Amino acid sequence: MxxxxxxxxxxxxxxxxxxxxxxxxxxxxxxxxxxxxxxxxxxxxxxxxxxxxxxxxxxxxxxxxxxxxxxxxxxxxxxxxxxxxxxxxxxxxxxxxxxxxxxxxxxxxxxxxxxxxxxxxxxxxxxxxxxxxxxxxxxxxxxxxxxxxxxxxxxxxxxxxxxxxxxxxxxxxxxxxxxxxxxxxxxxxxxxxxxxxxxxxxxxxxxxxxxxxxxxxxxxxxxxxxxxxxxxxxxxxxxxxxxxxxxxxxxxxxxxxxxxxxxxxxxxxxxxxxxxxxxxxxxxxxxxxxRPVVKTIPLETARARGMVGVDTNADHFAAYRLDRHGNPVGEPHRFGYDLSGTAGHRDAQIRHALTRLINWARCAGVAAIGIEDLDFTAEKTREKHARRKRFRQLISGMPTGKLKARLVSMAAEHGLSIVAVDPAYTSMWGAQHWQKPLTTPHRKMSRHDAAGIAIGRRALGHPIRRRTAPPPHDRSDRAGHRTAQAGPGTRGREGTRPPTTDHAPGDVQPNGTRKREPSASNTVRDAPRTHRWVQGSLMHTG
Incomplete structure (x- = not known):
């Protein structure tokens, strides 16, 4: 990793x-x-x-x-x-x-x-x-x-x-x-x-x-x-x-x-x-x-009724509702805006898009909106992005400061809190772990929609990666539901998970070396081999 x-x-x-x-x-x-x-x-x-x-x-x-x-x-x-x-x-x-x-x-x-x-x-x-x-x-x-x-x-x-x-x-x-x-x-x-x-x-x-x-x-x-x-x-x-x-x-x-x-x-x-x-x-x-300074609600209270994760893009907000366990609910929503034209036109577009986003969040019954703590001040320099002129113009044209100020003030009037999260890897990990599983013939998931889920899960305190269950003992249902997870403090739990199984014989290490020399008896060769479940160290919580 x-x-x-x-x-x-x-x-x-x-x-x-x-x-x-x-x-x-x-x-x-x-x-x-x-x-x-x-x-x-x-x-x-x-x-x-x-x-x-x-x-x-x-x-x-x-x-x-x-x-x-x-x-x-x-x-x-x-x-x-x-x-x-x-x-x-x-x-x-x-x-x-x-x-x-x-x-x-x-x-x-x-x-x-x-x-x-x-x-x-x-x-x-x-x-x-x-x-x-x-x-x-x-x-x-x-x-x-x-x-x-x-x-x-x-x-x-x-x-x-x-x-x-x-x-x-x-x-x-x-x-x-x-x-x-x-x-x-x-x-x-x-x-x-x-x-x-x-x-x-x-x-x-x-x-x-x-x-x-x-x-x-x-x-x-x-x-x-x-x-x-x-x-x-x-x-x-x-x-x-x-x-x-x-x-x-x-x-x-x-x-x-x-x-x-x-x-x-x-x-x-x-x-x-x-x-x-x-x-x-x-x-x-x-x-x-x-106004008198109002004490913000605790983070746990904001997470109690779920979260709406919002991914900010150059022409739209990609939002997804999640329950308090971090599970996506319903369909993705997009709220578009046009940042071309005069400053007044851009401001009106942002205000209209935020109004629709907040009204939808209220109808969804959540208490908070999760959004990236964006700051492109040091990321739009000519020296850093060199010939990527269109990308520099893209991030320079996103009114992050005005957007955050308007979102906070407008959400406060409707009793909604804003939870800011670290924007690192949200688009990459969201696309890796959520875009394909949620894509169906009737639902087209984009990378931005998956990023909204990643932002919402991070705002809820969950890792971005989905929970995975180990294989049962056999094809019957007696194993029941079981989920392999790592604790919240496990290092690297957000990273790409290595292979979690190794179907090697019980006396063979995963790296291919043996603990002891094989027995000379021919009966061992015909006996059924026993397998063991080898769990990787990078499992995660939901």
Missing amino acids: GDFRELAASFVVPGPCGVAVRDRLKHLTPQDERVLRAVGEHQGALASRDLKARCADGLEHGADTWAARKRDLTKESSSRIAGAITKATHDQWALARRCQAAHIQNLAAGIKTLRHRLSLPLGAPGTKRAAGGYRSKNEWFRKSRRLAALEDRHTAAGRDWQTGRVRVVRGGKRLLNTRHHLAQARLTEGQWRERWEAELWFLAADGESGKRFGNETIRVTPDGEVSVRLPAPLAHLANARHGRYVLASTVAFAHRGAEWADRIAANRAVAYRIHLDTVRGRWYLTASWQ
């Missing part, structure tokens, strides 16, 4: 800790839109200036510099707006810092792979663990130049990391680069400019527990009336007391509306954000709040 890496233990994924709902601001007057644009531009300029100051501080940032920046912003807005801007600045800087660390790690992985392949002779075969040598001198030369380029990038990124320098683009680097490719994006310069300016606005406010309706800056009453506290330079635009502007539009959150109403009635914190969809020309209000 080959060397297999140690499998990580399965675990119940913690539930969501936040909620966000959105509603459209309809019937805004031209004056309402002018005020919102003016407030967004003013506060957006303050946010850009604050982000520049934060990036300049680098690793020298502290409580004193934070307080100084907040005091400077308060003069041109208000204390609450200044607090919201500085908090958003710190979140954006921290995100850029994490992305920088991931970029350095990605460069290091590429450099390691290139150095290994360049050290091998031309045409050296590869293994499952590592790629082989390059095929020609030309390819070797080009890869040596790429290695030098990656090493330069890694050195520069490491220098930035040590000094605390990050590169951040307010509005997004992708949208900024779109300015140079307007024809491909099918945008005019005016359309791009409108979208870019809208992304730079800052129309958000953090909630405050104990304040009226949970927010003093952007306030929404139980009747849906929306009012905004204007910054000091724009106080002359107010149409209500205390420098507030009341919008003509009202909101009514259809989703989680009762939960939102309970929060604002108790003056609990609710954060709001107003933004403009320039493509549709619509204004939206998003409300969000935190």
